[in-house]
Amino acid sequence: MLSLRNVHAAYGSVLALRGISLEAPEGGIISVLGANGAGKSSTLRAISGLLRPSEGTIEFDGKPIDKMRPEKIVQMGISHVPEGRQIFTELTVMENLRLGAYTRRDGDAVKRDIDRIFSYFPVLGERAKQQALLLSGGEQQMLAIGRALMAKPRLLLLDEPSLGLAPILVREIFSIIKTISEEEKLTILLVEQDASLALSIADYGYVLESGTVVLEDTAEQLRGNESVRRSYLGY
Ligand SMILES: Nc1ncnc2c1ncn2[C@@H]1O[C@H](COP(=O)(O)OP(=O)(O)OP(=O)(O)O)[C@@H](O)[C@H]1O
Numbered sequence: 466m467l468s469l470r471n472v473h474a475a476y477g478s479v480l481a482l483r484g485i486s487l488e489a490p491e492g493g494i495i496s497v498l499g500a501n502g503a504g505k506s507s508t509l510r511a512i513s514g515l516l517r518p519s520e521g522t523i524e525f526d527g528k529p530i531d532k533m534r535p536e537k538i539v540q541m542g543i544s545h546v547p548e549g550r551q552i553f554t555e556l557t558v559m560e561n562l563r564l565g566a567y568t569r570r571d572g573d574a575v576k577r578d579i580d581r582i583f584s585y586f587p588v589l590g591e592r593a594k595q596q597a598l599l600l601s602g603g604e605q606q607m608l609a610i611g612r613a614l615m616a617k618p619r620l621l622l623l624d625e626p627s628l629g630l631a632p633i634l635v636r637e638i639f640s641i642i643k644t645i646s647e648e649e650k651l652t653i654l655l656v657e658q659d660a661s662l663a664l665s666i667a668d669y670g671y672v673l674e675s676g677t678v679v680l681e682d683t684a685e686q687l688r689g690n691e692s693v694r695r696s697y698l699g700y
């Protein structure tokens with residue numbers, strides 16, 4: 466469904482991606498792991514059109530998307546939940562969710578989708594009319610995921626959903642992510658520093674170092690190999 470081949474990208478003179486190649490088949494959870502600065506967020510930004518590759522190709526459903534504008538990429542069915550969430554804190558929970566559906570014209574379906582998001586994240590339903598500013602960090606993460614789902618993506622890019630959250634809440638969010646991927650038949654590219662947690666719900670994993678893939682395997686193999694865990698995954 467998604468395929469990156471030899472993708473290079475830079476921020477000015479800082480080379481962030483040095484030949485990333487990865488595949489995400491339809492319907493699974495693919496985890497992208499690696500230390501700080503390895504290029505995980507930049508990989509997601511390249512896919513969603515926020516960082517222009519200088520070399521290489523990115524295809525979605527067999528079509529090249531590496532020269533498309535971010536808005537067009539959203540319309541093709543790719544939603545990105547960036548690091549640090551970036552919800553609109555001055556707007557209400559409901560307004561944030563509606564904004565996620567701004568490219569859609571099917572008003573009745575939008576209402577049903579909001580209800581479905583409230584069923585995944587009941588706390589958002591309870592706080593629908595409150596300013597997003599008043600939500601806790603974990604609730605804001607739920608809102609960011611909910612808003613991304615409102616665009617009806619087929620591919621969801623999640624950047625460090627665990628960042629800054631208490632372990633118990635992280636486990637709750639990860640279990641909801643797993644449920645959503647199964648129920649919505651959604652493909653998820655999950656960027657995480659917590660390798661153990663990510664591999665507990667992923668089907669396949671890629672490990673990045675200095676902007677390139679140094680290791681890839683099924684999540685089961687990565688989890689089961691102690692020397693891989695110690696040298697690359699830090700647990
Ligand atoms: N806006 C930017 N301007 C300049 N350099 C950047 C920018 N964003 C990232 N970089 C650099 O690009 C490289 C890859 O960064 P990236 O944010 O993709 O890493 P990451 O794997 O997501 O790290 P983290 O786990 O800390 O989020 C790093 O060397 C980083 O310093």
Ligand SMILES: [Mg+2]
Pocket residue numbers: 505506507548624
């Ligand atoms: Mg990052």
